Amino acid sequence: MSTSSAGSLTPSWPHCAHGADPDTDPVGCRGIRVSAFAGRAIPMRFCLAHLSEASRDIYLRSLTPGANIDLRGTTFTEDLLTRLLTALQDPTTQRPHLGDARFRGARFGSNADFHGARFDGSADFHGARFDGVARFVKVQFTSGAHFYGARFAGEAGFGGVQFTGIANFYGTRFDDETSFYGARFAGRVSFGGVQFTGNANFCEARFAGVASFDGAQFTTHALFDAKFTGEASFSDAQFAGGAWFERSRFSDHASFSGARFDGPAWFGEVWFAGNADFVAARFVGSFWGPVTCVGVLDLSGAVFEVPVTLDIAARQVLFMRTRWESTATIRLRYASVDLKHAVLAAPVAVAAHPAPFTSAEGRLVDEGPLTDPAGVRVVSVQGVDAALLVLTDTDLSDCLFSGAFHLDQLRLEGRTVFASPPTGWHLQGIRPVRWTRRRVLAEEHHWRAQTAGQPPPPPGVTPPTDRWRPGSDHPDPELTPDPDDVAPLYRQLRKAFEDSKNEPGAADFYYGECEMRRHDHTGTPRVERALLWGYWLLSGYGLRASRALGWLAVSMLATIVLLMGFGLPASSPKQEATGTVPPSGGEVTLTIDKQPPQNPTGDRFTSDRFEKALSITLNSVVFRSSGQDLTTAGTYIEMTSRLLEPTLLALAVLAVRGRIKR
Template sequence: MARSAYLGSLGASDVLDVRGNEVEGWLARELLPHLETTAAREVRFDQARFSGDAGFSDAAVSVALVFAETDLPRGLSLAGARFGAPLTLDRCTVGASEAPAFLDLSGAEFTDPVVTTGLKVTGGVRLDGSSFAGPVRISGLLDDVTTDGTRFQAESVLRPEGGRISLNGARLERPLTIAGTGNAKLSGLRGVDASNLILADLDLSECPFDGALHLDFVRFEGTCQFSRPPGGVRRTWAFPPLWRWTSRDCIADEHGWRASTGPRSKRDGWDGSLSTASAAQATHLYRALRKAQEDAKHEPGAADFYFGEMDSRRRATRRGGERILLWLYWLTAGYGLRASRAFSCLLVVLLLGIASQVAFGVPDSEEGQSVGLIAPVGGGVVTGRLVPLDPELKAPMSRRWTGKRTADAAEATINAVVFRSTAQKLTNTGKWIEAGVRVLGPLFLALALLSLRNRVKR
């Protein structure tokens, strides 16, 4: 009775100070009904230690609660509480390494700011179903954060120092910034409108983007780490027998479709447990994320996502002609991002063009003329005319491979690539070879220059 009378006598300028004390479970339960009716300015638990459950679930709180350097070995539960005043947790320890505990704010409603700094939570932070009308600032060693159905109505910031964060089902009505340090990971975005989402310095290697909305408006800042394809050289009985995956950033959703399609040699190393997205879904995800990277002026990330978009599109399309074109584009230039492939194709065209011209195109006889005579029927004057003769190649194959013929063939082939005419005479077959080089050579040269430009931009 005396405690109840004291709590009821507190005025608007008073502070209920429990700092430095050992708070047992019964005391916390006795405080519950007074948190709504007391006229005190705030209740402080600075450097206090809760030996029992710190349970304020379903409480109606009209007074500011301050926990500073508070030890909460069995956790802090504010689940279902209704706060009409600020909540502050500063350098509090929730749980212990041998006995993990939770900071439970699930289902709670907050109309004023919620500020937590320097938290150490061993079990995790539960924000599921809670509603924040005021700004939220949560930082510290949070271990595991869940926000299923959480409603952020004001600009908020989460700064986890390690641990995992799941944003599945969160409702972002105002910008939410998640800025991680250490190995903080984002593990889910399903159902989230990402137009108000800012991600900074997070590990996104295990985060599936399938199910998120407006990903083209998400903002990436700092250094966000994405997944990578499996490394190492691989062997298979199919063509090519030796190959490796291109090193680049990729999203977890690509792991899903690659681990479930294609031959076993192509599936090994991909983690199908990260996502169930199909190649078609990954195409749309990559396209949206590429735009987000381009808007952030992050050219390397945009280029990697463009590669992933085109590769997923090639696997997803059912139109044979489109698939062939995309396969050729991948093979010859890596979708305009692998200059080495385009230069290799150009070199192959040059070498084949030179060898073909030596074997079939460079003649061993000069262009000549013959005289044709025309005698009219029934007699009369015989007339004649000069008929041009095409250069011919009559030497046996073993005698065609000489230094001079190779130099002439090289001159004709290189001139064909750069659209220059040559004085070298060619056989009819050589002219067809030259026409082919004039088509393929400039094409691969243009692809090589385009790929080189994209590499420089990276």
């Protein structure tokens, strides 16, 4: 078996074999023989490092600026490398000029200085080893540069380097300080699996193509004040020390999925022009912004082990299955937030930030094209333990609550917005109706849209305000919540408002609970539904004073009309006395008989009869008897009035009390 690396196996090229020993080192020197590439018919059996001085001079004099060289496996001293680069020096620029350069498996035993060199062809440092300081400062790689599996034992300086083609550092190991300060990467670059044992500095670096740091390991500090024009991936990267991405700009998709931040992770003033993916990332140290994301900031499945404050301005933020193991404050702008199945081990506060964020130095953070209203919309808390959740100044008009735990302990602070029923008048058959104004849950919207058979709106089109809004599963009845699913949600939210001493705010949720029970044909008995229908019709479940007063006025008017027509007698009954006088002049016995009231005839609707009927009706409202003589029909009319009208008055009082109770 052979290999191209400087390992213990025989290399694939004709090698020098200097110093080979059958017992200790049967391969010997792995440097490629110069003879086949010197360009002269001189028998050279050794590599450049082991040539005689005279033969080495012949080889070096044969080189011209821009020449292709093949020095795979060669061991370089600082002097030998200097002589090589001097031989390739361009007299115009006074800098080394190389064509294709093959340093695969080479070993640089001391300092290696390629400062200012230019590689016009492919530069192959695959498996090379740098035991001392390696300087590639301001080097130009106009074609591909391959450092796959290389190892830098000392400092590595790539400041100002320019990579026009592919830059491949996959599996490279940097054991000391590494600097790519001001580097320019025009093509695809891979740092996948790279190990940075010392500090890694990418400040002012520019990545124009796809940049991959997948699986990279940063043992100490990593500094990225960089600009990524193409896609950037740090998937499964490990940052054992601090990770500074302050003021970095990502013009395309950026992925940190599976990354681990064991130290502080600074993302202050970071700009994501596309989507930013932190799926399943783990933050053991602190994490904070402010971060601006024009697309979707996905923190689904991420884990925050320490208290954090997240300042985010983004169109959409996903916290699905995100786990907070300590307290967190999430301050947002412009964002639609999804908290579905998030795990909260400590209190988490989600709040809308009223003003643009500022940096630690007091600079206003650029929010760019985020010009929509800066409010925060929570779209789901399904599966969340709401006992530890606080929502402040949020829009919950599209929020799904089904499946949340301890919803009655949810804290809603500041101005909280819920959905409203459709506006305007609508026809139900031939009957015009107008929906009562109240706060409505999104689940009720979805159910009513499904039962009404509404077609789903076209993609990207906002449903009109005069219709119920369909859900994402519309019109599938199996996936759309039923009234028996929605009623407990209203009940728990009502209790949350009541526990916070907000009785007026709880009224709409009691209304919604009763509405769902009234339409629930599975969990609510028929008799109970009939009672709820009557309760709704007469007073809006004891919450609509105007409805109760309206029915009271109708009832009083009907009572007055009925009393005038049938309840008041034709005239007040007169008492008559009759007596019997015995012929003997004895005792006289008088019998006083009151005539029964007579049903009225003739003109019944007179002002006098109206006054009497009004007096009787008003007394009935306050549950008093007027003492007025009535016909038999009038007696029953008064009895009915004395039962119904005080009830309607009480419902009206109850509705007013529910709106002003403290």
